[in-house]
Amino acid sequence: MKNSRPKPETLEALYRQRYEAVLKPLALALADHIADRFKGQPRIDRISTRAKDVSSFLNKAKKIDGRRQKYSEPLHQIQDQVGARIITFFRSDVDELDKIVGKYFRAIESKDHVPDSEWEFGYFGRHYILVIPSDVIDDDWDMATVPKFFELQIKTLFQHAWSEAEHDVGYKEGKNPLNLDQKRRLAFTSAQAWGADRVFEELFQELITPVSTSS
Amino acid sequence: MPVQRIHAYLVHPKKGDEDSSQPHGTDVPLSGQMFDLMYAIYSKSENDCDIDITFRSTPDGKQQNDCRDLLLAYLAAPSLTAGQTIAERLGQTTDLRSALGLLFLIVGKEGRDHKIVISRFPTDSAIYVEEKPRALTVQFLERVFMKNKHSYKAVLYRDASLRADFWNGRAIDKQINTPTSPTSDYWISDFLLSEFTVTSAQGTSRFAKALRAAVHSDIPVEVKEEITAAAKLSSGLAGQRMSINQIAARFNLSQPAQAAVIKGLKKPALANETFSFDADEFKSIVAFKSVELDNGATLTAESDRFDEVFHKEQIKDQTEYVTRGRVVNEKLKTKA
Numbered sequence: 001m002k003n004s005r006p007k008p009e010t011l012e013a014l015y016r017q018r019y020e021a022v023l024k025p026l027a028l029a030l031a032d033h034i035a036d037r038f039k040g041q042p043r044i045d046r047i048s049t050r051a052k053d054v055s056s057f058l059n060k061a062k063k064i065d066g067r068r069q070k071y072s073e074p075l076h077q078i079q080d081q082v083g084a085r086i087i088t089f090f091r092s093d094v095d096e097l098d099k100i101v102g103k104y105f106r107a108i109e110s111k112d113h114v115p116d117s118e119w120e121f122g123y124f125g126r127h128y129i130l131v132i133p134s135d136v137i138d139d140d141w142d143m144a145t146v147p148k149f150f151e152l153q154i155k156t157l158f159q160h161a162w163s164e165a166e167h168d169v170g171y172k173e174g175k176n177p178l179n180l181d182q183k184r185r186l187a188f189t190s191a192q193a194w195g196a197d198r199v200f201e202e203l204f205q206e207l208i209t210p211v212s213t214s215s
Numbered sequence: 216m217p218v219q220r221i222h223a224y225l226v227h228p229k230k231g232d233e234d235s236s237q238p239h240g241t242d243v244p245l246s247g248q249m250f251d252l253m254y255a256i257y258s259k260s261e262n263d264c265d266i267d268i269t270f271r272s273t274p275d276g277k278q279q280n281d282c283r284d285l286l287l288a289y290l291a292a293p294s295l296t297a298g299q300t301i302a303e304r305l306g307q308t309t310d311l312r313s314a315l316g317l318l319f320l321i322v323g324k325e326g327r328d329h330k331i332v333i334s335r336f337p338t339d340s341a342i343y344v345e346e347k348p349r350a351l352t353v354q355f356l357e358r359v360f361m362k363n364k365h366s367y368k369a370v371l372y373r374d375a376s377l378r379a380d381f382w383n384g385r386a387i388d389k390q391i392n393t394p395t396s397p398t399s400d401y402w403i404s405d406f407l408l409s410e411f412t413v414t415s416a417q418g419t420s421r422f423a424k425a426l427r428a429a430v431h432s433d434i435p436v437e438v439k440e441e442i443t444a445a446a447k448l449s450s451g452l453a454g455q456r457m458s459i460n461q462i463a464a465r466f467n468l469s470q471p472a473q474a475a476v477i478k479g480l481k482k483p484a485l486a487n488e489t490f491s492f493d494a495d496e497f498k499s500i501v502a503f504k505s506v507e508l509d510n511g512a513t514l515t516a517e518s519d520r521f522d523e524v525f526h527k528e529q530i531k532d533q534t535e536y537v538t539r540g541r542v543v544n545e546k547l548k549t550k551a
Contacts, residue, residue: 072378073378076375077376077378077379079379103414103416103417104416105417106269106410106412106413106414108270109276110276111277129278131269134413134484134485134488135421139484144327144375148383
């Protein structure tokens with residue numbers, strides 16, 4: 001299979017054009033669409049969408065997997081050019097929202113991100129790769145620049161808080177790797193977030209009785 | 216010329232059968248009458264294939280699909296042997312109640328895009344008549360393959376990247392609304408391991424909201440009544456797989472009524488997308504929600520706007536509802 005990866009400067013120009021003309025308005029339209037789909041669901045803290053900015057895209061496109069470049073066709077292979085996130089209160093809320101995702105969106109991937117071993121703590125969250133609904137695609141856009149999928153993440157407040165903080169202090173390519181103590185402290189904060197989620201879920205189940213309304 | 220390779224295979228239905236023989240195939244030359252027919256199918260596929268479908272992920276949610284893998288392997292190096300794996304898959308997913316099929320794989324390149332049309336002709340019998348100046352000869356023919364039979368099926372995939380794309384395609388399946396037929400699901404669901412790109416709830420909710428918007432729009436009363444009647448009849452569509460345009464045609468909606476419904480969609484093209492009608496989803500949007508309190512009050516609003524219209528607060532074991540608006544109508548209704 002021929003490698004059709006564009007040169008770096010061409011890739012940047014191509015992505016920048018797509019980012020301005022399509023991805024930014026697409027992210028806005030998707031935010032409204034998702035908000036409409038999840039309207040009325042309790043305990044949603046926020047729904048947000050974003051178009052992946054040019055530097056993040058280029059950094060991801062440069063990623064190495066073993067000895068080879070991970071993405072030979074980054075414009076096609078990177079599936080989170082548009083991303084959406086729903087933050088909710090409790091872990092059982094994630095399962096409820098999952099049902100709505102399955103009902104209204106077509107997924108080609110759905111995955112619970114958890115650390116590899118039960119002895120580890122790190123990133124937790126539910127991720128999906130979903131077909132971009134045609135409702136949010138402007139017919140005037142050049143279809144060759146419209147991504148086919150977007151990434152949706154559903155997380156609890158504690159999962160979200162941990163991943164945001166970790167994103168800033170955790171390992172960054174080109175910088176010194178974290179030492180063992182730093183890694184352990186990060187894992188400790190993840191364990192605390194996991195514990196807080198668990199206790200809140202237990203309290204929610206014990207204390208909050210849904211009020212039934214007859215319709 | 217965009218068409219680069221054509222392979223044909225005779226596919227025997229084998230689902231549940233232990234027969235392990237492989238389907239026979241042949242290269243189709245890129246000229247002549249046979250090619251002209253294939254080229255017409257290839258060229259018209261962009262219009263003819265009108266059901267948007269998406270490959271399914273694995274049951275545990277991974278981004279992988281066995282049928283897509285076969286398709287990509289074939290597209291990367293189209294050969295009689297690579298195509299045979301697709302033909303075998305079709306045989307294994309077609310049960311013995313279906314007739315013999317003739318499968319064509321038509322591969323082409325359109326600019327940067329790779330394109331493939333997979334087309335299955337069902338078999339039939341026919342009578343061949345030859346008219347000579349003083350005589351007429353008739354001959355019974357078996358194994359005649361016909362495109363215009365109701366069980367003709369095809370699918371089109373067109374994308375730029377063989378590594379990341381080819382998740383979405385467009386199909387023709389004239390049997391999708393014959394649920395009693397044993398063959399009704401084998402093409403999209405079993406052979407292609409795919410689903411409609413538009414989910415049942417997504418398509419139905421679009422339709423219901425478009426009907427509601429049409430009824431609330433500034434259109435003549437008789438058109439509103441027509442749309443209201445269509446909404447009542449729609450609950451009978453449960454499980455039917457069709458587009459909004461097809462539903463409008465089924466109910467013989469007038470041109471103004473169709474236009475009002477399409478205006479209620481985010482864009483007119485959505486009216487062409489096929490989905491399976493979800494009666495519960497439809498009712499949840501078109502229906503009214505009513506709450507009765509023990510003080511004699513009854514609150515009513517469109518079900519999906521109820522929580523928006525009435526602000527609810529729980530005060531011990533009682534519920535307080537608050538709403539505000541301009542009075543536009545007032546009715547007295549007798550008790551049933």
